[in-house]
Amino acid sequence: MLQLVYISSVKRSADLTNILAVSRLNNRRDGISGLLYSDGVRFLQALEGPALAVETAYARIKQDPRHNALVILSRREVDTREFGDWAMAERRVGEEGDRFCARVDQLLANTAPNVRATFDSFIKLRRAA
Numbered sequence: 001m002l003q004l005v006y007i008s009s010v011k012r013s014a015d016l017t018n019i020l021a022v023s024r025l026n027n028r029r030d031g032i033s034g035l036l037y038s039d040g041v042r043f044l045q046a047l048e049g050p051a052l053a054v055e056t057a058y059a060r061i062k063q064d065p066r067h068n069a070l071v072i073l074s075r076r077e078v079d080t081r082e083f084g085d086w087a088m089a090e091r092r093v094g095e096e097g098d099r100f101c102a103r104v105d106q107l108l109a110n111t112a113p114n115v116r117a118t119f120d121s122f123i124k125l126r127r128a129a
Helices: 016-030 051-063 097-107 113-128
Strands: 002-010 033-038 042-049 067-077 087-090
Touching (some): 016 042
Antiparallel strands (some): 002 042
Protein backbone atom coordinates (compact mmCIF):
# COMPACT_ATOMS: atom_id res chain seq x y z
CA MET A 1 0.00 0.00 0.00
CA LEU A 2 1.27 3.49 -0.87
CA GLN A 3 1.03 6.58 1.31
CA LEU A 4 1.64 9.92 -0.37
CA VAL A 5 1.62 13.29 1.42
CA TYR A 6 1.57 16.51 -0.59
CA ILE A 7 0.91 20.21 -0.17
CA SER A 8 -0.54 22.60 -2.73
CA SER A 9 -1.83 26.14 -3.00
CA VAL A 10 -5.54 26.67 -3.59
CA LYS A 11 -6.83 29.11 -6.17
CA ARG A 12 -8.99 31.73 -4.50
CA SER A 13 -11.97 30.83 -6.69
CA ALA A 14 -11.95 27.17 -5.63
CA ASP A 15 -15.19 25.87 -4.10
CA LEU A 16 -13.78 23.98 -1.12
CA THR A 17 -17.12 22.39 -0.24
CA ASN A 18 -17.36 20.90 -3.73
CA ILE A 19 -13.73 19.73 -3.66
CA LEU A 20 -14.35 17.94 -0.35
CA ALA A 21 -17.54 16.29 -1.62
CA VAL A 22 -15.99 15.05 -4.88
CA SER A 23 -12.82 13.88 -3.09
CA ARG A 24 -14.86 11.83 -0.64
CA LEU A 25 -16.73 10.10 -3.48
CA ASN A 26 -13.60 9.46 -5.58
CA ASN A 27 -11.57 8.14 -2.67
CA ARG A 28 -14.32 5.85 -1.41
CA ARG A 29 -14.72 4.47 -4.94
CA ASP A 30 -10.97 3.94 -5.36
CA GLY A 31 -10.25 2.48 -1.91
CA ILE A 32 -8.15 5.47 -0.85
CA SER A 33 -8.07 6.75 2.71
CA GLY A 34 -6.16 9.56 4.36
CA LEU A 35 -6.59 13.09 5.56
CA LEU A 36 -7.22 16.35 3.74
CA TYR A 37 -6.62 19.57 5.62
CA SER A 38 -7.42 22.91 4.04
CA ASP A 39 -7.00 26.32 5.58
CA GLY A 40 -8.57 28.00 2.55
CA VAL A 41 -5.14 28.90 1.15
CA ARG A 42 -3.39 25.52 1.00
CA PHE A 43 -4.20 21.85 0.96
CA LEU A 44 -2.16 19.37 2.97
CA GLN A 45 -3.25 15.87 2.08
CA ALA A 46 -2.23 12.31 2.81
CA LEU A 47 -3.52 9.64 0.44
CA GLU A 48 -3.09 5.95 1.14
CA GLY A 49 -4.30 2.85 -0.60
CA PRO A 50 -3.37 0.63 -3.53
CA ALA A 51 -0.33 2.18 -5.25
CA LEU A 52 -2.00 2.52 -8.66
CA ALA A 53 -5.10 4.14 -7.15
CA VAL A 54 -3.02 6.65 -5.15
CA GLU A 55 -0.82 7.50 -8.14
CA THR A 56 -3.90 7.93 -10.35
CA ALA A 57 -5.57 10.19 -7.77
CA TYR A 58 -2.43 12.31 -7.45
CA ALA A 59 -2.14 12.60 -11.24
CA ARG A 60 -5.77 13.78 -11.35
CA ILE A 61 -5.06 16.32 -8.59
CA LYS A 62 -1.99 17.62 -10.45
CA GLN A 63 -4.19 18.30 -13.50
CA ASP A 64 -6.87 20.09 -11.45
CA PRO A 65 -6.62 23.84 -12.16
CA ARG A 66 -7.77 24.64 -8.61
CA HIS A 67 -4.37 23.44 -7.30
CA ASN A 68 -1.07 25.28 -7.78
CA ALA A 69 2.49 24.52 -6.73
CA LEU A 70 2.04 20.88 -5.72
CA VAL A 71 4.94 19.47 -3.72
CA ILE A 72 5.23 15.86 -2.55
CA LEU A 73 6.40 15.85 1.07
CA SER A 74 6.63 12.08 1.47
CA ARG A 75 5.97 8.91 -0.47
CA ARG A 76 6.30 5.59 1.32
CA GLU A 77 4.95 2.08 1.45
CA VAL A 78 2.83 1.19 4.49
CA ASP A 79 1.69 -2.24 5.64
CA THR A 80 -1.62 -1.02 7.06
CA ARG A 81 -3.72 2.10 6.69
CA GLU A 82 -2.50 4.65 9.20
CA PHE A 83 -5.53 6.90 8.73
CA GLY A 84 -8.16 4.14 8.87
CA ASP A 85 -11.30 5.06 6.97
CA TRP A 86 -11.30 8.18 4.84
CA ALA A 87 -11.44 11.30 6.96
CA MET A 88 -11.26 14.94 5.99
CA ALA A 89 -10.65 17.71 8.44
CA GLU A 90 -11.51 21.30 7.88
CA ARG A 91 -11.74 24.12 10.31
CA ARG A 92 -15.38 25.07 10.69
CA VAL A 93 -16.40 28.70 10.93
CA GLY A 94 -16.37 29.64 14.59
CA GLU A 95 -14.63 26.44 15.67
CA GLU A 96 -12.20 27.14 18.48
CA GLY A 97 -8.55 26.33 17.63
CA ASP A 98 -7.77 23.89 20.46
CA ARG A 99 -10.91 21.89 19.71
CA PHE A 100 -10.00 21.67 16.04
CA CYS A 101 -6.45 20.55 16.84
CA ALA A 102 -7.86 17.86 19.16
CA ARG A 103 -10.03 16.52 16.30
CA VAL A 104 -7.02 16.34 13.98
CA ASP A 105 -4.92 14.68 16.71
CA GLN A 106 -7.46 11.85 16.80
CA LEU A 107 -7.17 11.41 13.03
CA LEU A 108 -3.37 11.30 13.27
CA ALA A 109 -3.21 8.88 16.22
CA ASN A 110 -1.84 5.91 14.23
CA THR A 111 0.38 7.70 11.74
CA ALA A 112 4.16 7.57 11.51
CA PRO A 113 5.95 10.24 13.57
CA ASN A 114 7.14 12.20 10.51
CA VAL A 115 3.64 12.26 8.97
CA ARG A 116 2.13 13.37 12.26
CA ALA A 117 4.79 16.08 12.65
CA THR A 118 4.06 17.39 9.14
CA PHE A 119 0.35 17.82 9.87
CA ASP A 120 0.91 19.07 13.44
CA SER A 121 3.37 21.77 12.41
CA PHE A 122 1.29 22.90 9.43
CA ILE A 123 -1.93 23.12 11.41
CA LYS A 124 -0.36 24.85 14.36
CA LEU A 125 1.48 27.28 12.09
CA ARG A 126 -1.74 28.13 10.25
CA ARG A 127 -3.56 28.46 13.57
CA ALA A 128 -1.04 31.05 14.74
CA ALA A 129 -1.38 33.04 11.50
